[in-house]
Amino acid sequence: MTNTPDALLDGLLRLHQPPRGTHRAGTDAVLLARLLVPAAGDRLCDVGAGTGAVGLACAALVPGLRPTLVERDPDLAAMAQVNAALNGIDAEVLTADVLASAAERRAAGLRPDRFDMVLTNPPFFEAGMHRVSPQPGRASAHTFPAGSLDAWIRTCTAILRPGGQIGLIHRADALPACLDAFRSRFGGLAIRPVHAQAGAPAIRVLITATKGSRAALSLLPPLVLHGRDGAFTPEAEALHRGLSPGFEKAGPRKGPGQSPGDVSRPCPEDPPKG
Numbered sequence: 265m266t267n268t269p270d271a272l273l274d275g276l277l278r279l280h281q282p283p284r285g286t287h288r289a290g291t292d293a294v295l296l297a298r299l300l301v302p303a304a305g306d307r308l309c310d311v312g313a314g315t316g317a318v319g320l321a322c323a324a325l326v327p328g329l330r331p332t333l334v335e336r337d338p339d340l341a342a343m344a345q346v347n348a349a350l351n352g353i354d355a356e357v358l359t360a361d362v363l364a365s366a367a368e369r370r371a372a373g374l375r376p377d378r379f380d381m382v383l384t385n386p387p388f389f390e391a392g393m394h395r396v397s398p399q400p401g402r403a404s405a406h407t408f409p410a411g412s413l414d415a416w417i418r419t420c421t422a423i424l425r426p427g428g429q430i431g432l433i434h435r436a437d438a439l440p441a442c443l444d445a446f447r448s449r450f451g452g453l454a455i456r457p458v459h460a461q462a463g464a465p466a467i468r469v470l471i472t473a474t475k476g477s478r479a480a481l482s483l484l485p486p487l488v489l490h491g492r493d494g495a496f497t498p499e500a501e502a503l504h505r506g507l508s509p510g511f512e513k514a515g516p517r518k519g520p521g522q523s524p525g526d527v528s529r530p531c532p533e534d535p536p537k538g
Contacts, residue, residue, distance in 0.1 A: 269350065272317065273506035277324040279347050281315050282340075289317035291489070291504070292433055292468065295458065296383050297321035298503050299431035299470055304328030311362055311384040311420055316344030316355065318383050323353045325506055330354050334374065336361040362419045363412055369419065377425045385433050386416045413438075417445035424475045436466035451477030456484040461492070 269278035272294060281288045297318045302308050309332045310319030319331035333348075333355055335341040341359045348355035360372035370376075420430055430450060434442055436457060446453060450473035457466035466486065489500045496504060 269347075273321055273324060273504070276506045277317075277321050278350055279315060279317055279320070280343055280350065282343075289314060292385055293317035294321065294504050295468070295470060295487070296385055296431060296433045297325070299433070299472060300381055300383065300429055302326055302329055302381055306380045307378065308332070308381045308383070309334060309379040309423060311382055311416075312386055313344055314340050316347045316357070318385065319355060320344075320347055320351060320353055322383070323355065324351060330356065332356040332358060332379070334358045334360050334362065363415050366422070374419070374423050376422050378423050379428060380425060381429050381431070382420045382424050383431045384416070384420055386413060388435050388438070413441055414445045417449065421449045421475060426476050428475045430473050430475070432471045433468055434471070436469050439469050442469070442471060446471070446473055450475055452479030453481040454484055455481065457486045459486050459488045461490050462488050
């Protein structure tokens with residue numbers, strides 16, 4: 265665990281993470297946390313939470329929101345609990361395997377129809393698709409067994425109430441597999457491609473959908489992260505700073521003992537999984 269916490273959302277959230285060289289939250293986590301708009305009373309679940317970046321970011325932006333963070337790695341789950349306390353957020357942390365049997369998931373607290381919203385960043389690769397990292401934590405975050413994306417989305421579907429919303433981030437070239445996993449489970453899909461720079465191929469897709477909906481799919485305008493100078497575009501900068509679309513601060517919350525001067529920049533680190 266890092267001795268000094270990283271800063272997300274322009275210092276609104278402080279996050280202890282594993283050492284550099286392992287999987288660490290950054291831009292992907294920020295984009296996923298900004299994908300849906302929960303209210304304080306919503307039951308929100310961060311599936312595959314790692315150190316809690318996504319669910320805790322949502323709670324930092326929406327005071328009164330009590331997220332549930334689901335992580336199978338006990339060490340990362342413990343770090344997520346530390347991060348919740350660091351930021352003064354009342355979060356439920358469940359150590360559970362998303363790919364376990366339904367009975368095992370229920371025993372761990374993942375009951376059917378429990379949540380209004382699910383946010384998830386599943387492992388980006390199935391076994392055999394890429395060179396697996398020799399670092400165990402990075403390998404676990406990036407890779408799962410063949411066929412597991414469908415099982416992962418099945419679990420997300422099961423814990424969502426009817427009419428509940430899901431938000432997902434994945435590799436752009438995984439879009440067909442994501443659509444297959446969502447088919448017959450979700451409708452009203454909205455897909456937004458994410459590009460590192462204008463004119464470059466998409467590197468990520470952001471997908472939202474509604475459980476049980478029959479609404480049509482929509483393709484949204486792209487999100488471009490960087491300008492020609494390498495700096496964030498205004499929209500990407502606003503998202504990383506925790507600003508609303510009108511560039512107003514979305515929801516101030518300070519952790520215990522945190523002053524506005526403690527941190528001043530977003531945490532852009534989010535190396536491509538693989």
